[in-house]
Amino acid sequence: MRYAFLTCLLSLQVFAAEPAIEKLDLFAGGEGGSALYRIPGIVVTTKGTVLAYSEARRKAGSDWGEIEVHLRRSTDGGKTWSAPQHIAHSGERIEGNPHKHDEEGAKEQTVNNPVAIVDRDGKTIHFLYCINYARCFYMRSTDDGLTFSKPVEITSAFEAFRPKCPWNVLATGPGHGIQIKSGRLVVPVWLAYGKKPGDHAPSMAGTIYSADGGTTWKAGEIPLPNEGELKNPNETSVAELSDGRVMLNTRSVSKVSRRLVTTSADGATGWSKPVFDDALWEPICMGGLVAYPKKPGTLIFSNPHSLEVDAEGKPIPGGRGKRRNLSIKISYDDGRTWPVNRTLEEGPSAYSDLAVLPDGTILCFYERDKRLTVARFNLEWLTASHPAQPGSAP
Template identity: 45%
Template structure:
């Protein structure tokens, strides 16, 4: 187990021949291998020529193997993006992504992530939302999906009916959120209910992350552009239906950025804990664009001992640039955070060139300060 914080570089766009590396996703396989994924972009922008690549680590993230091509772009304006890996049954690893925000693709690896099956189109599951919401843009994740204790595979998804040039960021807005699920280890996929819509105080909910709580409920934690800058949450008994009413979690700041949620067990106590990671820039008053995005810096890991009701403990992973991230854990209590760590240019969070892995232990988090706002300010100042 890693007792303290270590940071290891994983993807470097400048060495790979790409302009950007963005949108990390991370899982730890049943064999103990870490699989790190990212989008390798040949130009800036979500609609550019984008491949999905991966690297494997068999020594808990200390070293990484050669670059693997998982999904290729179909050319400029036709990206392969939004990696969503899921650990399945009997050593299988499922991989969901989209092509051009219109086709949803499923692949499987049965050799610990070394190779991947031919793409299988599962857009029919996404298309079934159209009877209720006639989306034109659809994307999974990004970040890992989950396998419930009953075997259900679960993927968060967001979709939108583009608002056009009169709407800031109108190619992705306005939006709503739901899930896709499979009850036969990926053979067939179905849609769940729409969970969050753009209505009232809930503005453009989109990229989401999932975790199964100790009592079996599924929690969804979602980015939005709501004026309160807090994460949207809801729970469901099965991850697909009967979601609770949307609510903001006052403890979880949202700078308008993807985040990661992870349920794991503390080996020292045998108790389940919930982890949450994102950039917490609540002390930076800058807003960068028409959707009020805040600075993507000061990456924080938080721990909840009670299924997300409270978040009493937190630590700074990286006080510098920190944008999208994804979490995984090993049984010995080592936590892994794959995150966008290298930025350049004005509004730099759009121009990430490096992705790193932070390794630390649950004890390292638990030894951190109480998660009060004043102490966050002090910790951030010391880290900077």
């Protein structure tokens, strides 16, 4: 009996993982000929290769200007990385910046909002991006992200949104899209219809999808309109739940300062009534969302989580637009509750995206001041010590 007990104890000691986290800067402003890198996205291919990509803002930090998309690859789980590669836009230049009126500005090309999707076919990575917030393009890689096909314009897919949203700005994601169980590719999008060209508000959010492996794209419904309590929904993250439903988790400027959530059986139609998730604060910033494959029903979420205390001692959002204290949350019930919250980055931190390695290691690629950093951590790190309850200060 004693021998069996010791054997069991030793087995637990061997297989019990210790909390672990590592951080590595992948892009830094002022390097690689770019003033600033922003808008991170990250995916893990079926071969286990990590692709981390972002906007490379060549001259300044503005959303508008001369912007490219750069990518780095890792074949060892994010420990070492290839040199940055300029992957978009590789077609004919499409110049014209509506926020610039001088000769130099008119010649700028803004390549924005990159989104990758890993196909389960084992060979294809789909990649979407926009140009000048006015046109959308699609390309693919069949060699694990080493090279990409010539871009094909798919802006026509957005025309079906016009009866409900007469857009003059379009954008994908940002972050990553997903392939759901049916094989359909789903990409969150947001649309703006301001009076001036290039205005990012007012806005709505929805999805586009492909049922033929990225060859053609169609518009879904708009489940997140600019109506009632919903104020300017825009940048959206997506995940497939354990029962096959597709969840959208959306940024807005709504007064309640909470993330918007809606679900659909197919990622395009029949969306549930959007609700504000009381556990997920909204600092008016893009957030990351990913399903954790090893534990069905488990979701990981990331965004700035800065709280203060009101006159009654209750936690409240620490100022609208306050981008710091990037935190990671976990749900074990498809997003109904979020019992774990842990701070990843206490200082200035903003946009983030999430991915999961085959061994269960979680990757968070995020904006840290003027750098883009990838953090590698395990579930043991995320759930260590005393996990905060939803709505409590970290």
